[in-house]
Amino acid sequence: MMKYPIVPLGEVCDFVYGDGLKEADRKGGNVPVYGSNGIVGWHDEAITKGETLIVGRKGSIGEVHLSKNPCWPIDTTYYIEKTKVPCDFTWLYYTLLALDLTRLNKSAAVPGLNRDDAYEQKVPLPPLTEQKRIASLLARADHLRQLRQTARDLGDELLQSVFLEMFGDPLPNPKNWKRIRLENCCDQVVDCMHTTPNWTNSGVLCVRTSNLTNTGGWDWSDTRYVTEEEYKERTVRSEVNVGDIILSREGTVGVVAIVLSGMKICLGQRLVQVSPKRKVMASEFMLWLLLYELSPERIEKVMTGSTSQHLNLADLRKMEIIVPPLSLQAEFAGVVARVESLRGRMGESARQVDGLFESLLAQSFSS
Structure with a gap:
């Protein structure tokens, strides 16, 4: 160099x-x-x-x-x-x-x-000529990073569009699906413990609101852990299982994620665990239904006692939701799986592109 x-x-x-x-x-x-x-x-x-x-x-x-x-x-x-x-x-x-x-x-x-x-x-x-060469190289790498992010955003828009195409807007319910209370579609709707976890440097993942997103995925940029003993204490009321849905009830409402295979977690504060009845509700369908209905622009229309900063648990349990045929929900779950598989491959590619950009940036300006 x-x-x-x-x-x-x-x-x-x-x-x-x-x-x-x-x-x-x-x-x-x-x-x-x-x-x-x-x-x-x-x-x-x-x-x-x-x-x-x-x-x-x-x-x-x-x-x-x-x-x-x-x-x-x-x-x-x-x-x-x-x-x-x-x-x-x-x-x-x-x-x-x-x-x-x-x-x-x-x-x-x-x-x-x-x-x-x-x-x-x-x-x-x-020299100026070398500056232009460096700038051109970095701009191309930066543009590639932005394209990757745009593709991920389009994936989120695609899934919401497919959801609305298949099921219609859940609020006016133009397809006249049967409506029943959320609690009747679930094995349980459980509030978390109202105590601050005792954090440790390693152990079992304890999720917080910051780990949830408004696109249905997980954000592990800031992870926290508890001991095995505290994990058992925090799951006495209910263990968190694959297919369960975790959502925030306070602070930032409308962020939701689904528990994936291989995840062992417990809940921190201000979270709710929703366990769909598998014979009534596909987890992927419920995830996208909740993402739609609990969004800041719609939550007050869905539940009068709730706002974009606070979710009333009693209202959540009583909230009436559409229940399309399980076969149609399963078809939507298949679409979600294909999109998530593609996004997983894109995510790995994006990490490589980010690494390349950061490496180029460091090399270009190291002394």
């Missing part, structure tokens, strides 16, 4: 303070208004004249965005539209990402980035 001069970021560019623009003063138009977390609105006037880099100053500090067109960065940001040395802006964008300016927060109350701290960060400075 070629070696380039290592210079402080402050010798490459200046961070300029963004300008305040209240939401009420934004007039629409085609000029993007940037906050620290990206585009926050549109206006009919820009304060930059061309390609612009936006860096979060308050709030989402250190987050970096690239606008290819003139824009209006507001006062929670810094922006860069001129450099002190010849720079390709896409290269500079990836340079700032590699620096990870989010780690420079010094404020405990309101996250904030001091630009003097950013200026001290060291970066390699290749």
Whole structure:
């Protein structure tokens, strides 16, 4: 790998303070208004004249965005539209990402980035032609990552579309399916223990609301464990079995996941375990039914005592749900299995692409 001069970021560019623009003063138009977390609105006037880099100053500090067109960065940001040395802006964008300016927060109350701290960060400075080569390579890898995520999102949309096509909207019930109470479709609807688990570094997985998603999958980015003894204590009322559905009843309602083969788990706080009767209800059908009916925009129509922040357990048990023929539910479960199998292969591919991008990023900007 070629070696380039290592210079402080402050010798490459200046961070300029963004300008305040209240939401009420934004007039629409085609000029993007940037906050620290990206585009926050549109206006009919820009304060930059061309390609612009936006860096979060308050709030989402250190987050970096690239606008290819003139824009209006507001006062929670810094922006860069001129450099002190010849720079390709896409290269500079990836340079700032590699620096990870989010780690420079010094404020405990309101996250904030001091630009003097950013200026001290060291970066390699290749010639402009080499910058363009690096930027092109990283942009292609980044685009591939985004395509993978788009494909996963389309998978979620596909399953909801198939669900609605096969069963209709469960609320108006245009196909006139039989309706019965949720509790009558289940062997049990069980609340979790109302005590905080005693966490350990290893042991049995204890799931929390943060492990559930609004697309029916699991998120294991933050896992917690309990001892075997605590696992037994937390499953005295009911062991969690394959095909059971776990949902959140407080905080973030509408996040749901299904227990898969090989999973040994117990429940943390604010969760509910729903065990469908296998002769009445396919778990995959109930999962997508609950994802649809417990979504923030519909939950209050379904259960008057519940909101997007709180699910009333008594109302959940009494909630009337559609019960299509089990054969049709099984057909939908087959569609879910095929999509999940495809997403599993895509997930492995996505991890490889992410690893490639991170490796390229590190190699391109290592000193």
